[in-house]
Amino acid sequence: MKNPDRFSLINPKKIPFFYGYMVLVFGSIGVLASIPGQTVGVSVFTDPVKDALGLSRNQFSNAYMFGTLLSAFFVARAGVLFDRFGARYVAFFSAFCLGISLLLCSKSVFISNAIKELLVTHSWIVPFVVITLLFFAIRFFGQGVLTMSSRNMIMMWFDKNRGKINAISSITVSLGFSSAPIFINYLIDGYGWEKSWQILALCLFVFSVLVIQFYRNNPEDFGLQPDGGVTNTTTKKETKVEKHFTLKEAKQTRAFWMIGLTLAFNSFFVTGFTFHVISIFGSQDYTKSQAIAVFLPISVIAIITSTICNVLSDYINHKVYLYTMLIAGILASIGLLFLEYNFGVYLLIFGLGVFGGLFAVVNAVTWPRYFGRRHLGAITGKVMSFLVIASAIAPSLFSYCFTVLGSYSNISYLTGAFLLFLIIASAKVKNPQ
Structure with missing residues (x-):
């Protein structure tokens, strides 16, 4: 990669400790940032959103299923893009697009009603298709791409200590996922489901800036090795x-x-x-x-x-x-x-x-x-x-x-x-x- 620090004020070579630990912190936050696109983050919105769209529980669940299935066919391709462009740009793109998707979700009723007026219909199919496409977007960018790129980046920076580092990340992520429904439910009770999605979108826009600043693809781009150390002739001979x-x-x-x-x-x-x-x-x-x-x-x-x-x-x-x-x-x-x-x-x-x-x-x-x-x-x-x-x-x-x-x-x-x-x-x- 020609310039791994492009658009960033942070230089991993000048950090007084192994930069992999910064990757661990922000990569773990990246997995947590995917919560709005995970089942645990979507489920809290089920009742208020389905009622606002005029969909039954079965119709809403089927929209979630079709949107999720559709995203599955594109996730594998996103993995190829990760290998080509690296975690930094892929995670930035997915976090930013997840934020846009959440903004559109907050306007799903408005979008649905506008299409109904345009087509002169009151069919439930219109809100069903709208929310299906929105589910595809948040599942693809959230559950799929942002989670994958953040987790893979952490693993790229560690080898011998990969398990220990993943233990720290897993505890953080588990606690975050466990408390997420309570936090999101608090937002919905206080601000309504539309404002809640907009607040989460704003958080993702802020996080996308942090991705560009702190995410880095792999240690070799900076003359480093996984787990720390500097690449040189001796270490290369000792590396398995x-x-x-x-x-x-x-x-x-x-x-x-x-x-x-x-x-x-x-x-x-x-x-x-x-x-x-x-x-x-x-x-x-x-x-x-x-x-x-x-x-x-x-x-x-x-x-x-x-x-x-x-x-x-x-x-x-x-x-x-x-x-x-x-x-x-x-x-x-x-x-x-x-x-x-x-x-x-x-x-x-x-x-x-x-x-x-x-x-x-x-x-x-x-x-x-x-x-x-x-x-x-x-x-x-x-x-x-x-x-x-x-x-x-x-x-x-x-x-x-x-x-x-x-x-x-x-x-x-x-x-x-x-x-x-x-x-x-x-x-x-x-x-x-």
């Missing part, structure tokens, strides 16, 4: 030989598919469970407060698991994590199947907590460790499309099991069979390095 897989080469390995599908399963199960959590527990005569209360122990278990396993990830074979995730998925599925019993609730909480904690480790640390850093954007972009597709179809499949088959627990037979396939198919997984 690492193969940088292209996306095509990565897709030819069993590890890519098994890890990718396992992460996608987590996205599927967690999204479906979260989307219907009140109804799931309500079907077993639990109250709304009891249903929401399960997220606290799940978060605690996830943070503990993530912290311990991130630190250990610098020293142990990541295949252990893959199988632990699959076993945790089995426990969560059994817990959902027997939710009417206390042990079922405990298994569900424990399984989701462990799976979620390891997801934060594997999705960040394993990809550069297995496939190198040079084409990390293309590889993680492809995997992100798996996750987005899984999160899009989950709410509908969970709903189908309840409305047609009579119980949410029936989804456990599907998830159990899929996990059994992954356990068998993962037996021969090995580190491609």
Whole structure:
């Protein structure tokens, strides 16, 4: 890159400490900035926005599904752009565009009514199409591109200490995501859903300026090495030989598919469970407060698991994590199947907590460790499309099991069979390095 400091007042070479720690701080903030495009950030707006648009809950949910699915087809391409232009410009573009998308969301009723007048119609299809396209935008720029570019940038600046650094980032992100619904709900109660989206948009515009100032693509652009130090002849000899897989080469390995599908399963199960959590527990005569209360122990278990396993990830074979995730998925599925019993609730909480904690480790640390850093954007972009597709179809499949088959627990037979396939198919997984 000709000028990695272009448009910035910050020179990493003149910072009195390793600049990777600045990358850790602002990269973690970048993941948090994606919250308005994540399910946890969108769900709080569901009731007021659907009512304002005149859509039913099913219509609003389907718009979210179609918008999310549409974004999945473009996320992989964004990964290629990450490899070409770097985290700095890709993250700036995604943060700025996410802010614009939120402004448009705040005007969705006005846009919908204007189109209705132009077409001389009162059909629900107009607001449905409008909000679907807006969901596509916030899911693509938020959940997809901004999250991927921020997380990948952190991993590019560390190697031997990648797990420890990801532990710090994961704790910060987990706490932020856990408290986000409370903060957003406070904004909506105080300012209304339109103003709330505008406030979040303003925050993203400010953050996009910080991206240009503090984001940096990789340490080599400044004569540095991952984890710190200066590039020289001696260190080059001591550096281990690492193969940088292209996306095509990565897709030819069993590890890519098994890890990718396992992460996608987590996205599927967690999204479906979260989307219907009140109804799931309500079907077993639990109250709304009891249903929401399960997220606290799940978060605690996830943070503990993530912290311990991130630190250990610098020293142990990541295949252990893959199988632990699959076993945790089995426990969560059994817990959902027997939710009417206390042990079922405990298994569900424990399984989701462990799976979620390891997801934060594997999705960040394993990809550069297995496939190198040079084409990390293309590889993680492809995997992100798996996750987005899984999160899009989950709410509908969970709903189908309840409305047609009579119980949410029936989804456990599907998830159990899929996990059994992954356990068998993962037996021969090995580190491609």
